[in-house]
Amino acid sequence: MLLYHYPPLQPGQLQKRYKRFLADIRLDTGEIITAHCANTGPMTGVAIPGRPVQVSYHPDPKRKLPYTWELIQVENTQPTWVNINTARPNPVVKQLLTHYGLPEVQDYRQINPEVHYGSEGSRIDFCLTGGKKNIYIEVKNTTWVQETLALFPDTVTTRGQKHLRELMRLVPAARAIIIYFIGRGDCTHFAPGDAADPEYGRLLRQAVSVGVEVFPCQFEVTPQGIAYGRRLPLVLD
Numbered sequence: 001m002l003l004y005h006y007p008p009l010q011p012g013q014l015q016k017r018y019k020r021f022l023a024d025i026r027l028d029t030g031e032i033i034t035a036h037c038a039n040t041g042p043m044t045g046v047a048i049p050g051r052p053v054q055v056s057y058h059p060d061p062k063r064k065l066p067y068t069w070e071l072i073q074v075e076n077t078q079p080t081w082v083n084i085n086t087a088r089p090n091p092v093v094k095q096l097l098t099h100y101g102l103p104e105v106q107d108y109r110q111i112n113p114e115v116h117y118g119s120e121g122s123r124i125d126f127c128l129t130g131g132k133k134n135i136y137i138e139v140k141n142t143t144w145v146q147e148t149l150a151l152f153p154d155t156v157t158t159r160g161q162k163h164l165r166e167l168m169r170l171v172p173a174a175r176a177i178i179i180y181f182i183g184r185g186d187c188t189h190f191a192p193g194d195a196a197d198p199e200y201g202r203l204l205r206q207a208v209s210v211g212v213e214v215f216p217c218q219f220e221v222t223p224q225g226i227a228y229g230r231r232l233p234l235v236l237d
Helices: 089-098 158-170 198-210
Strands: 002-005 010-018 022-027 032-036 052-057 067-075 079-083 110-117 122-129 135-142 144-146 149-152 175-182 189-192 213-222 225-231
Touching (some): 089 135, 135 158, 158 198, 198 213
Antiparallel strands (some): 010 052, 067 079, 213 225
16 A cells, blocks of 8 residues: 555656755656755765666746656665655554554554653653553654665764664553654665664664564655665664
8 A cells, every 4th residue: 555645756866965955867768857856864875876766746936946856766686676765654654653553553543743851951752642652753754774784873963863762661651662764675684774873773672671662663665755665674683
């Protein structure tokens, strides 16, 4: 079941990505356009000039750029479409939760997005209420892969470190879950990106030791839409 349906996408080829928010793309029509890139990270191993991409078109006069870069196809173990739009994971996860699509998370009645919590001024992506315990869920978009190992983060993330500290403080009064949204189908396992941010890796291991639950969730991505695939094994050694 597709949890998200893309609007009609236009194919092209990545020319270059620059200034974090911009990407020059040659459409298959031959036109070169500048698209908005919602992913502000380094996009290690993903932002590869010459690779096929898909963009959405939004002719809203309030937008500075009518095109949004949605997908790129990489060659890993097989040609694979990768979601690079960081605006997609939360709506997809919300749909998954609406349909009770995570077998490990069933005891709730209400889904509350963007709830303020914690001592460091954070907002949780979702707080599920109505069950025996509140369930707090943080979602992290994940695109970096080495061979078949998905990794997060691909750069130092002080914000991500803060979220791990906040989640640890919730346990055991509530369930605290972090979902790594792996928007590509060519991975078999997940691990913290220690080479990019060793402090994040240390905090993630500490979080697991005190009861924070880690869900590396793999999603199948095509130009038609996004579907839930499976939960990948977590590698901490």
